[in-house]
Amino acid sequence: MTSSVLVDLALLALLAAAFWSAPALSRPTIPFGVRVPAARVAEPAILRAHRLYARGVLVAGTLTVVLVAFASAGLRWESAAVFAAPVLAAACCGLGYRAHRTVAAAKRSGDWYSGTRQAVATDTSLRTDPVRPQWIYLAPAAVLSGITAAVGAWRYGDLPATLPMPNGVLIDAAQRGETTFGQAFATVIAQLLITVLVGLLGLALPRARPELDAAQPAASAARYRVYLAGVLRLLFGTAGCVTASLLVASLQVWEIVPATTGVTVVSYLPLAAAVLAWVAFAFRVGDAGHRLPSEDEDSSRVQRDDDRYWHLAGQVYVNRGDPALLVHRRAGVAWTLNLGHPISWAILAAIGAFAVLAGFGVIELPAKGR
Structure with a gap:
């Protein structure tokens, strides 16, 4: 194989x-x-x-x-x-x-x-004193993107007529395409988009509705702070890992280093490190921080049964009475849009318009190797 x-x-x-x-x-x-x-x-x-x-x-x-x-x-x-x-x-x-x-x-x-006392918990300190992103963790992604762009600009004038086609971070030297600016700098563009997107998420997630438990309001708020801070650090670190992998892929596309099995393995090492970090975090902290230790607390209430707002097994949230744009999903370390919020539909419309324009060739996307 x-x-x-x-x-x-x-x-x-x-x-x-x-x-x-x-x-x-x-x-x-x-x-x-x-x-x-x-x-x-x-x-x-x-x-x-x-x-x-x-x-x-x-x-x-x-x-x-x-x-x-x-x-x-x-x-x-x-x-x-x-x-x-x-x-x-x-x-x-x-x-x-x-x-x-x-x-x-x-x-x-x-x-x-039946027979339970349902309630909803909130913590106003998460608004007045929010979890602040540690932007220093995003610096490696920005620096690596800049280094890759500089190397690409230096190499661009000496590129051959055809280049190996990238498929993510996997480069197959046998699959080649015409050398164009978009093809040559596809990996650099990907680096920049990832860095910008992760930066926007770093701004948005602390403003999302916190996931608190009415049975343990104070303890769940403390756990959520630790959880959100860890997610932001991992998110920024993952951006650095992805840009590092794309840097190695760029060197193969520009034929500065050969597209061998050994180099391919090296390109995947940062991604593997990011995956392992997320898995370790998920097992240690848990969804919304529920695995973190905390003092015993019982408010004699249970979290409100809000199943009517969640669809597709807890993946889609629709609640017109909820002013939150972003809410924590019911499964996994992830957030989702509140489709009951009008801004959500504006965002989806913009994404749909981009997809349609790309499909009709109005916006040119980098070609894949396979």
Whole structure:
């Protein structure tokens, strides 16, 4: 097998592992995107949903890796992983949605919120004294982008008529395209876009609605501060890792260093370090910081049952009465737009317009190698 096939198989295995571990990293009171009282987290229906989901993802991931390995080695179809990855993701999402429906049905039939005192917690200090991004962690991304641009400008006049085509950070010397400014500086443009986007996220996330628990209002607010500060540091550090990988890819595109297996492995090392850092953070801190230690606190209330505002197993939030534009998603270290907010639709319209213009060729995007 070629190095690109081995990388594809590793990424497929990583994708399956991410789906398999996601429920264990989520808050116990939101199994598969369903809000439940803390007293109900060990219900048999929830435990059974976890078992079936984990077993299904394990089977789907194993079959996908085996089939892609056979297609790549036996049938010489090296792009099999390109088609297998979305199929695997769709299968895992389907398993998650089935688990979501199972838990939601058990919650309704058992009337799990009966007799509870529901409430919503807020912490005004997160507005008056917000978590401030440590911008120094974004400096490596900006510096590496500048270095890459400078090397590209120095090398541009001596480039050959054709260049190896980049596919992310993977460079195949056999796939070549005409030397144009856009092709030569595609990786540099990607670096700049990533740095700017991460900087904008650094401004937006501290202004998103905090994820607090009415059962432990003070403790959850303290945990959320630690969690958000860690997310911002990791986000900035990840931008540095991605730009470092793109720097190595740029050197291969410009044929300053050869596009060998060894160089490809080096280009992936920063990305691997970023993934490991996120995984370690997720296991140590947990979704919205729920794994962090804190003093015992019980307000005798439970977080309000707000399932009616969440759709697609807790991935899509629509609440016209909520002034928040960004809210923490119910699963994973991620935020999402409140689609009940008019600005959300303006943002989506701008993204859609960009996609349409790119599709019709009005905006030229860098070509991929495969």
